[in-house]
Amino acid sequence: MTTQTLLRPTDDVLTSSAPHRDRPTVYDVAIVGLGYVGLPLAQEACRTGMAVAGYDLSTRVVDGLLQGRSHVDDLSDTDIATMTAAGFTPGTDTSVLAQAATIVICVPTPLSATGGPDLGAVRGAVRTVGEQLQPGTLVILESTTYPGTTEELVAPMLEEFSGLRAGRDFALAFSPERVDPGNARFGIRNTPKVVGGLTATCTERAVEFYGRVVDRVVPVRSTREAETAKLLENTYRQVNIALVNELARAFHELDIDVWDVIGAAETKPFGFQAFRPGVGVGGHCIPIDPMYLNHQVRQQLGRPLRMVELAQEINTSQPAYVVTRVAELLGRPLAGAHVHLLGVTYKANIADDRESPAHPLAELLVAAGAHVTFHDPLVREWDVAGVQRVTDAGQAAAVAGADAVVLVQDHDQYDVDALAGAARLFLDTKGKATTAAAHTL
Ligand SMILES: NC(=O)c1ccc[n+]([C@@H]2O[C@H](COP(=O)([O-])OP(=O)(O)OC[C@H]3O[C@@H](n4cnc5c(N)ncnc54)[C@H](O)[C@@H]3O)[C@@H](O)[C@H]2O)c1
Incomplete structure (x- = not known):
């Protein structure tokens, strides 16, 4: 039936x-x-x-x-x-x-x-x-x-x-x-x-x-299977992104290049789908939909979806991890350092910054006493207290003058190698740089 x-x-x-x-x-x-x-x-x-x-x-x-x-x-x-x-x-x-x-x-x-x-x-x-x-x-x-x-x-x-x-x-x-x-x-x-x-x-x-x-x-x-299919799709993404975020942290300590590993693994023509680490997850779907499912399971069954909660925890802590990486690379306290962020939307080449992990990243940097600026060709207004926008005209000076530049979102407009070459210290969270001048996650 x-x-x-x-x-x-x-x-x-x-x-x-x-x-x-x-x-x-x-x-x-x-x-x-x-x-x-x-x-x-x-x-x-x-x-x-x-x-x-x-x-x-x-x-x-x-x-x-x-x-x-x-x-x-x-x-x-x-x-x-x-x-x-x-x-x-x-x-x-x-x-x-x-x-x-x-x-x-x-x-x-x-x-x-x-x-x-x-x-x-x-x-x-x-x-x-x-x-x-x-x-x-x-x-x-x-x-x-x-x-x-x-x-x-x-x-x-x-x-x-x-x-x-x-x-x-x-x-x-x-x-x-x-x-x-x-x-x-x-x-x-x-x-x-x-x-x-x-x-x-x-x-x-x-x-x-x-x-x-x-x-x-x-x-x-029925309506329930249709509702749940969407939640499965996005929970699958959330959990797999959390997995590579956690692996990226461990691989960094083990001196294994996570991007090289993913590139190698995805040559397998079956049974593997590549997900990539980053500053976290954003948008109207991945950080939210799995929580709808978890909430309902908790309410009706009295227990959580453990993978969902763990994935949420890992992805939510990723901006803090990136902050520690910036501090490590700087080799001095963040207080007073100028950190310039590139790309603050939740994904590349779109203007939507809803739930973007760039928000908590910037907030954490500000809380640590850093002077934070951002450039994003698609975002004119960004409501993060204490963070200044850099226009196209000011971008070159900000990249060259900042103590650290962090690539958060790899919009097509960015020539990542050139930016890394122009910066004093460059952290590429998207695995795009091919130059040794860039540090990666
Ligand atoms: N944005 C995405 O990429 C995406 C992808 C898949 C699914 N979804 C889902 O689709 C739904 C809509 O998301 P969105 O991104 O289009 O949102 P959105 O914020 O871009 O648009 C929603 C619109 O609904 C309007 N609105 C709000 N309350 C209303 C009401 N009571 N009556 C009439 N209009 C009202 C708002 O003014 C707004 O213009 C969400 O459930 C979201 O999770 C979004």
Whole structure:
């Protein structure tokens, strides 16, 4: 028996002949939350010829889009113009939701102050959708979350605010977003989309919708498997990155070049995937998603996921390790030393600095009394107390004048060997330098 048949078996009557299925709608899809996930989805839906509405509660985001400005790395202003020409209408008016055949929710799911899931944005968005929900609509949650959210939180809330019944009057599904910002090879269309519905018919409806947008749709047993698949993907990354971070520390003490070791290991054509050490993990996914899973397992089973907690601990302590390496290399206390950081985003060639390990690194250096500056071609404002931004014009002087320069993020713009050659002391945390002038992790 599948999970789907266990879920609301008597409600699964939303078939293609259901009365409201073909109600007249203005929009094929309305996307709630126009950020790193929602906007690329809107773009791909526009490309297929769908009528696409966008709803976001941020007037800053909506005004920017209306003025033709993209605020996410993967879309240019020209892309926004193309979408607008195709009829894409971003707005802060919730009534578009009542006019859409499908509603996809792509709002943030950060950690709370105590390290648990913060579903405030999901609750807010679900309430808004529920208040506008019409019979026959397909609602899909894409925000990363812990297993059970769609069934136990989203379905009851939508029912409460709409007076409709999930799986009977409207369809509900979860489909994890797999956007990899900055990835030129894999985008929405050619990344398979995992889909799990509240009922078998909900899954079918969601498969049908995504079948128009992506090349391959992968249905799973229920919303829970779809929710958990995303958490597995990112937990796998978090644990493997922690493994190489820990190995990098040990190898350094053993005088073994970790980059050489990884390069050699990845020549094996099967059974090994390379992960690389660095200052830590960042972004909206790797440091957060495994904690959603761990939180749920702790709550329901009363025990932690030990690998997840250990990986989190190792990755979180990596900035402090880098600080000790800088101090060691300097051979004198950090107090009063000038440390210049290169690249402060969470990954190369994107402007997103959410959860970037460069933050704790800079904070720890400041706390140790260092004078800290940073350069990043993609970041204009960086809110770390006591850290000064160096512009392109000041970069050469900062690199040459600093007591230590640390490559945190290897944006393509950086000529790492030249920078290492120009610096008095250069720590390359990304394994990019080929010159003996650079120290590596
Ligand atoms: N960024 C990524 O690389 C990535 C990749 C895969 C999955 N995800 C997941 O996708 C989800 C969205 O992440 P994101 O990076 O797109 O976030 P984001 O911050 O870039 O965008 C979210 C948007 O939602 C809007 N919003 C917040 N609350 C709202 C509400 N109640 N109603 C309407 N709009 C609201 C915000 O104003 C913002 O514009 C998260 O769960 C995240 O974990 C992100």
